[in-house]
Amino acid sequence: MKEILAKTILTKNKYPQYWFGNDYNMNLYRGCHHGCIYCDSRSECYQNDSFDTVMVKKDVLTLLQKELSRKRKKGVVGIGAMSDTYNSFEKELEITRGALKLIRDYHFGVSLETKSDLVVRDIDLFLDIQKYNDVIIKLSITTVDDQLSKVIEPYAPVSSQRFRAIKQLSDAGVFTGILMHPVLPFITDNEENIKEMVRLAYQNGAKFIHTYFGVTLRDRQRDYYYQNLENDFPNLKDKYIKHYGQRYQCLSKNRKHLEYVFKKECQKYGILYKMEDIIHAYQTSQNKIEQLSLF
Numbered sequence: 001m002k003e004i005l006a007k008t009i010l011t012k013n014k015y016p017q018y019w020f021g022n023d024y025n026m027n028l029y030r031g032c033h034h035g036c037i038y039c040d041s042r043s044e045c046y047q048n049d050s051f052d053t054v055m056v057k058k059d060v061l062t063l064l065q066k067e068l069s070r071k072r073k074k075g076v077v078g079i080g081a082m083s084d085t086y087n088s089f090e091k092e093l094e095i096t097r098g099a100l101k102l103i104r105d106y107h108f109g110v111s112l113e114t115k116s117d118l119v120v121r122d123i124d125l126f127l128d129i130q131k132y133n134d135v136i137i138k139l140s141i142t143t144v145d146d147q148l149s150k151v152i153e154p155y156a157p158v159s160s161q162r163f164r165a166i167k168q169l170s171d172a173g174v175f176t177g178i179l180m181h182p183v184l185p186f187i188t189d190n191e192e193n194i195k196e197m198v199r200l201a202y203q204n205g206a207k208f209i210h211t212y213f214g215v216t217l218r219d220r221q222r223d224y225y226y227q228n229l230e231n232d233f234p235n236l237k238d239k240y241i242k243h244y245g246q247r248y249q250c251l252s253k254n255r256k257h258l259e260y261v262f263k264k265e266c267q268k269y270g271i272l273y274k275m276e277d278i279i280h281a282y283q284t285s286q287n288k289i290e291q292l293s294l295f
């Protein structure tokens with residue numbers, strides 16, 4: 001695997017309240033080979049011309065160890081926003097596992113998102129980390145239909161594998177939920193998908209679903225998406241062009257109704273969906289050793 005140079009690894013997040021309480025963000029790898037047709041990380045602003053090739057940052061764990069040891073504030077570290085940290089190299093390389101060990105040793109928290117069921121390998125570390133700080137795991141799932149997930153996320157484990165991972169994490173006592181981002185107009189924005197997503201979330205022990213009823217599209221990411229629509233969904237590209245033109249935010253035409261259905265179903269099953277409620281729940285649900293020792 002190719003290595004790339006990196007001067008720093010952790011970046012400070014100014015607005016933790018908008019994204020799962022992440023105080024810091026980091027990506028251990030660059031690029032991702034899950035091949036999701038809608039992936040925003042292909043956009044030109046991220047300057048990654050070979051996004052489908054996974055590269056690892058050189059000496060990334062040494063860099064992380066140095067940075068964690070120097071931080072005064074022991075916050076929650078977000079992993080996996082720009083590339084899935086459980087790619088197929090991770091099984092052997094254990095870079096993510098190494099990073100989690102450091103996060104544990106320095107008593108930081110973790111907020112991780114992935115489409116891979118390899119995440120269950122690290123349940124032992126999540127349980128260790130939550131003795132001292134906060135842990136939240138998000139499985140990204142956009143459709144309940146395995147066949148469709150193979151088309152829109154071709155190289156990621158299918159949706160049912162991700163639901164199984166949620167169950168394993170939840171059963172072990174790790175605060176876990178679903179990122180249902182994006183909801184693709186004319187593909188996954190239907191009541192059946194939304195209702196079944198909430199039902200399966202409940203059945204598998206997910207504590208929350210965070211969603212966005214649409215997809216954002218720009219520059220070469222849009223080109224890649226349209227190219228795939230042409231291959232797999234006849235006439236859909238024309239429909240997108242007609243409805244959205246060059247718009248960045250392509251919101252589902254059904255969103256008001258879907259939002260209503262989604263909230264109703266979440267309330268029925270006791271699934272959280274508001275960002276502030278999710279953050280509050282995971283940051284108060286774990287009885288940490290340091291908190292307990294205060295009493």
Ligand code: SF4
Nearest residue numbers: 032034035036039083
């Ligand atoms: S898993 Fe995430 S980073 Fe990887 S291609 Fe899919 S959306 Fe992009």
